Amino acid sequence: xxxxxxxxxxxxxxxxxxxxxxxxxxxxxxxxxxxxxxxxxxxxxxxxxxxxxxxxxxxxxxxxxxxxxxxxxxxxxxxxxxxxxxxxxxxxxxxxxxxxxxxxxxxxxxxxxxxxxxxxxxxxxxxxxxxxxxxxxxxxxxxxxxxxxxxxxxxxxxxxxxxxxxxxxxxxxxxxxxxxxxxxxxxxxxxxxxxxxxxxxxxxxxxxxxxxxxxxxxxxxxxxxxxxxxxxxxxxxxxxxxxxxxxxxxxxxxxxxxxxxxxxxxxxxxxxxxxxxxxxxxxxxxxxxxxxxxxxxxxxxxxxxxxxxxxxxxxxxxxxxxxxxxxxxxxxxxxxxxxxxxxxxx
Amino acid sequence: xxxxxxxxxxxxxxxxxxxxxxxxxxxxxxxxxxxxxxxxxxxxxxxxxxxxxxxxxxxxxxxxxxxxxxxxxxxxxxxxxxxxxxxxxxxxxxxxxxxxxxxxxxxxxxxxxxxxxxxxxxxxxxxxxxxxxxxxxxxxxxxxxxxxxxxxxxxxxxxxxxxxxxxxxxxxxxxxxxxxxxxxxxxxxxxxxxxxxxxxxxxxxxxxxxxxxxxxxxxxxxxxxxxxxxxxxxxxxxxxxxxxxxxxxxxxxxxxxxxxxxxxxxxxxxxxxxxx
Numbered sequence: 067x068x069x070x071x072x073x074x075x076x077x078x079x080x081x082x083x084x085x086x087x088x089x090x091x092x093x094x095x096x097x098x099x100x101x102x103x104x105x106x107x108x109x110x111x112x113x114x115x116x117x118x119x120x121x122x123x124x125x126x127x128x129x130x131x132x133x134x135x136x137x138x139x140x141x142x143x144x145x146x147x148x149x150x151x152x153x154x155x156x157x158x159x160x161x162x163x164x165x166x167x168x169x170x171x172x173x174x175x176x177x178x179x180x181x182x183x184x185x186x187x188x189x190x191x192x193x194x195x196x197x198x199x200x201x202x203x204x205x206x207x208x209x210x211x212x213x214x215x216x217x218x219x220x221x222x223x224x225x226x227x228x229x230x231x232x233x234x235x236x237x238x239x240x241x242x243x244x245x246x247x248x249x250x251x252x253x254x255x256x257x258x259x260x261x262x263x264x265x266x267x268x269x270x271x272x273x274x275x276x277x278x279x280x281x282x283x284x285x286x287x288x289x290x291x292x293x294x295x296x297x298x299x300x301x302x303x304x305x306x307x308x309x310x311x312x313x314x315x316x317x318x319x320x321x322x323x324x325x326x327x328x329x330x331x332x333x334x335x336x337x338x339x340x341x342x343x344x345x346x347x348x349x350x351x352x353x354x355x356x357x358x359x360x361x362x363x364x365x366x367x368x369x370x371x372x373x374x375x376x377x378x379x380x381x382x383x384x385x386x387x388x389x390x391x392x393x394x395x396x397x398x399x400x401x402x403x404x405x406x407x408x409x410x411x412x
Numbered sequence: 413x414x415x416x417x418x419x420x421x422x423x424x425x426x427x428x429x430x431x432x433x434x435x436x437x438x439x440x441x442x443x444x445x446x447x448x449x450x451x452x453x454x455x456x457x458x459x460x461x462x463x464x465x466x467x468x469x470x471x472x473x474x475x476x477x478x479x480x481x482x483x484x485x486x487x488x489x490x491x492x493x494x495x496x497x498x499x500x501x502x503x504x505x506x507x508x509x510x511x512x513x514x515x516x517x518x519x520x521x522x523x524x525x526x527x528x529x530x531x532x533x534x535x536x537x538x539x540x541x542x543x544x545x546x547x548x549x550x551x552x553x554x555x556x557x558x559x560x561x562x563x564x565x566x567x568x569x570x571x572x573x574x575x576x577x578x579x580x581x582x583x584x585x586x587x588x589x590x591x592x593x594x595x596x597x598x599x600x601x602x603x604x605x606x607x608x609x610x611x612x613x614x615x616x617x618x619x620x621x622x623x624x625x626x627x628x629x630x631x632x633x634x635x636x637x638x639x640x641x642x643x644x645x646x647x648x649x650x651x652x653x654x655x656x657x658x659x660x661x662x663x664x665x666x667x668x669x670x671x672x673x674x675x676x677x678x679x680x681x682x683x684x685x686x687x688x
Contacts, residue, residue: 137642139635139684167642167674169681180685182635186645219635225626225643 106132106220106228108140108198110213110235116265117205118240118322122152125213125235127181127199129159132230134191134222137184138198140232141218145211146177149237150204156183159196164189170199184221191223203237210238241265242320245328246272247296251313253337256284256301258315262291263328268320274301277312284313305337474500474536476543477616478584478608480591481659482510485524486599491515492523493659494591494603496545496582497618504534504545506582507668508593508601509554509649515658521556521650523658526595527668529577536610543584549595551575554670556650567648569670574598584608609688617686618679621663633683640664641680644672 107130117123127140138160144151156168163185170181181199185191213235220228241264248259256274268291274284284303291297305311317329475498482492492510511523530548538544553572580595588608593601607629609616622640623630630636641664648671649661664672666679 137635137639139638167638167645167677167681169638169678169684171685182638182681182684184635184639184642186642188643219624221635221639225622225636225639227624 106130106135106230107233108138108215108218108220108230109233110142110215111197113233113235115213115235115237116240117149117203117237119205119208119324122202122204123237124200124202126157126197127201127215128157128195128197129220130195132195132220132228133193134224135160135163135193135220135228136191136223136225137182137221139180139182139217139219140198141178141180141216142201143178143212143214143216144203144237145209146174148205148207148209148211148239149177150174150206151179151201152204153200153202154179154181155200157197157199159194159198160185160192162196163192168199180217185223189223205239208239208241210236212236238265240322242268242322243325243328244268244270244291244317244320244323245325246315246317246331247328248298249313249315249331249333251311251333251335251337253305254302256303256313256315257298258301258331259296259298260289260291260317261296262293263325264320264323265293267292270320271318272299273316273318274303275314275316276303276305277314308337311335311337472612473502474610474612475614475616476500476536476608476610478543478588478591478605479663480603480605482508482601482603484600484602485510485512488512488599490601490603491658492601492603493662494582494593494601495662496543497616498531498534498543498545499615500534500536502534504528504531504547506545506593507662509658509662510601511658515650518650519558519560521558523554523649524551524574525554525668526551526575526580526593526598526601528580528582539583541583541585542588543582543591545582547580548577549575549580550577551595551598554649556648556670558651567651569648611688614688616688617683618666619683619686620688621660621680632687633680633685635684638677638680638684641672641676645677647672 109128109130111126111128115123115125127142129135129138151172151174154170154172156166160166160183165186166183167186168181168183170179172179179201183198215232215234218230218232220230222228243262243264245261245263246258247261248257250257256276258272258274260272262268269288271286271288273286276282276284285301287299287301289297289299312332312334314330314332319326319329323329476496477498478494478496480494480496482490482494484490490510490512491514492508494506494508496504496506498504498506506526506528508526509523510525515521515523527550528545528547529550531545532548533544533546535544536542551574553574554569555572556567556569558567575595575597578596578598580593582591582593584591584605588605590602590604595601617633619633619637620629620631621637622628624636626636626640644661644664647661649658661672662668664676666676669675
């Protein structure tokens with residue numbers, strides 16, 4: 067009986083041994099697969115690139131945690147209206163394994179390139195991390211776009227593909243641009259609205275002036291704005307005398323700013339009147355008018371002093387309330403001239 | 413005067429500038445050639461490929477590429493490679509290399525080679541053949557003698573011209589199954605077609621020698637092709653350590669100078685990204 071059992075057990079034992087062997091080998095294989103499964107990553111470095119218009123910037127295409135890399139290929143796409151590729155050069159990583167052959171094709175019309183590199187001869191591949199290629203771009207226009215790394219191929223020394231992941235980069239144009247987008251003023255206050263139209267947080271000064279005989283500074287305030295933010299600053303002022311004033315607000319130019327035309331904003335107001343509607347104002351569009359008025363003023367000053375001198379009562383003239391639409395241009399000028407000329411004549 | 417540079421030999425604007433292709437291998441000029449950029453190659457390689465021409469351009473051009481394996485030389489078994497690249501009705505490039513013993517690594521490696529020098533006819537479905545190429549051929553007996561010791565090492569090679577511009581034809585028959593080369597003065601070379609492509613209107617990009625993971629050609633010239641040739645970089649037929657068989661070796665030697673060099677890599681490089 068025992069012998070029969072033994073006879074039965076023997077094949078069972080063999081079977082069991084075989085199963086264990088299969089499991090063992092299988093587990094070894096699974097382990098081997100797991101250990102050989104690559105964690106290689108090909109990526110754009112830096113992940114986010116900032117460029118300035120009409121200038122170059124550089125990115126690297128890097129590899130990390132690769133084993134036995136013999137050759138590689140990648141395609142890189144970008145927005146051709148924003149960027150132009152100007153230079154492609156081989157990185158140091160594959161070269162560390164011996165002589166290499168490096169080649170690339172660039173299409174700046176469609177915005178892509180294909181870059182290839184391989185070791186030469188019967189040499190082992192390179193392991194580790196490093197730079198595969200360096201690419202220099204020229205910024206043609208303001209904008210942003212992905213730096214799309216696609217169709218990437220890594221090949222080992224046995225001419226087998228290496229599993230990996232690819233990570234794109236992103237580009238945007240750096241713009242420093244602040245602007246005064248609105249300016250209002252009364253006899254007591256000047257309100258300046260400034261906007262950060264660039265891509266960086268900016269700190270800058272905003273000055274407010276009035277113009278009559280000279281450019282007295284109403285005040286200076288420092289403002290810090292994040293990208294796209296706006297704020298309105300209030301300057302308190304006291305016009306020295308009733309009359310027409312040019313109010314000018316200036317935002318100082320921030321480093322790297324090219325669009326400075328909108329850093330100055332000018333309006334013309336009537337201030338200092340003892341009226342319920344103490345001021346009227348016009349924006350930039352009235353500058354021409356103001357210049358015309360000024361010219362008229364100078365002409366008047368040379369031609370009419372005698373008349374003015376004789377008309378002394380003007381000195382005591384109380385100006386009516388005037389709005390912009392009702393403004394008798396001559397009246398304001400006469401008021402201005404009267405005071406000025408009388409003062410000079412006295 | 414010692415000539416140290418390719419630029420020195422052929423000034424920039426000289427039409428002879430492209431003659432370096434005919435330079436003997438292992439010359440100092442080859443080192444200089446490595447410094448050349450790819451751009452001139454783009455112009456150069458098509459020129460080289462269309463050297464044997466006949467002037468009858470067709471309205472609807474068709475390109476043909478074929479790779480075959482040599483199996484017989486006369487009645488004797490033979491091992492070798494036959495490569496054809498042609499523009500129907502205009503020009504053809506044919507190169508055949510074969511040997512009578514199964515290729516193996518020896519210090520003396522001897523084989524035959526034939527090259528179409530001048531094309532008179534290149535037609536599809538002509539004279540009962542799927543492909544018919546007629547012209548003048550050169551036939552060579554090539555011998556590489558490797559120095560003993562660690563390989564790859566130094567070697568010498570000799571080329572003996574057996575047939576100089578002999579008349580001959582290449583025919584492909586049996587619905588692109590077999591090919592036969594008949595050249596006056598030597599036995600027929602026969603074999604089987606391994607791969608062929610007929611492409612109307614657009615040229616077939618050169619350089620698709622394999623696919624991913626050393627698989628068959630994948631109809632795109634890419635890094636797999638470049639790496640396959642790069643692995644053979646610097647090798648010559650029969651060289652010790654050369655892992656490529658005699659046939660696949662010549663599928664990478666695009667300019668048939670018996671060496672896988674920078675020109676062959678450049679041929680692939682200029683076509684990278686091209687599909688057919």
